[in-house]
Amino acid sequence: MELPPFPEKRSKGRIKGIKVNKKEREGEILFDHKKRGFYIKKSDEIFGYYDSMTEAFYYKKILMENNWDASSIKKKITQRVHINKKLDLNKKYKVKLNYCPNCRSKLKIDEKECHSCGINIEEYLYSN
Ligand SMILES: [Zn+2]
Numbered sequence: 001m002e003l004p005p006f007p008e009k010r011s012k013g014r015i016k017g018i019k020v021n022k023k024e025r026e027g028e029i030l031f032d033h034k035k036r037g038f039y040i041k042k043s044d045e046i047f048g049y050y051d052s053m054t055e056a057f058y059y060k061k062i063l064m065e066n067n068w069d070a071s072s073i074k075k076k077i078t079q080r081v082h083i084n085k086k087l088d089l090n091k092k093y094k095v096k097l098n099y100c101p102n103c104r105s106k107l108k109i110d111e112k113e114c115h116s117c118g119i120n121i122e123e124y125l126y127s128n
Contacts, residue, residue, distance in 0.1 A: 026064065029056045031125050042068060053097055053125075097121060 027042035037049040038056040040063065047063055047070060050056040059073050066072035100107055101124055105116035113120050 027060055027068070029053060029060060048073065053101065101125060 024043065027040055027047070029038055030041055031038055032049065035049055037051060038053050039049045040047040040056055040060050042063075047068075048059065050059065059076070062073050062076070063069075097107055099105065100114040100116060100119070101121070102119045103114065103117040105114065107114065107121070112122065
């Protein structure tokens, strides 16, 4: 009987495959220009649209913790919609980030350019 190969003797292709699967395992957050919102994507499935990247990260974390079971965030989204109805339905909510998406330094409210690395926040989000 032949023993299975030691890890260091496995083909490089296999290790590459694991790297490629990171997106597959963890999903990704993208920005939709038309909808002007962030969305969570895993494989070809989309898990909702969000006003801010912080929010999208929050829901992605919940999804990962619940093995990408969409029902795990459904209840929370309903609660959010309910809260928004109470606030103001006609108001346009801007994308707000607490941290610079490029260098991670803390942003002040409504800051359009990062005071640390100098990027235009909106331009950066649109081009990434
Ligand atoms: Zn910055």
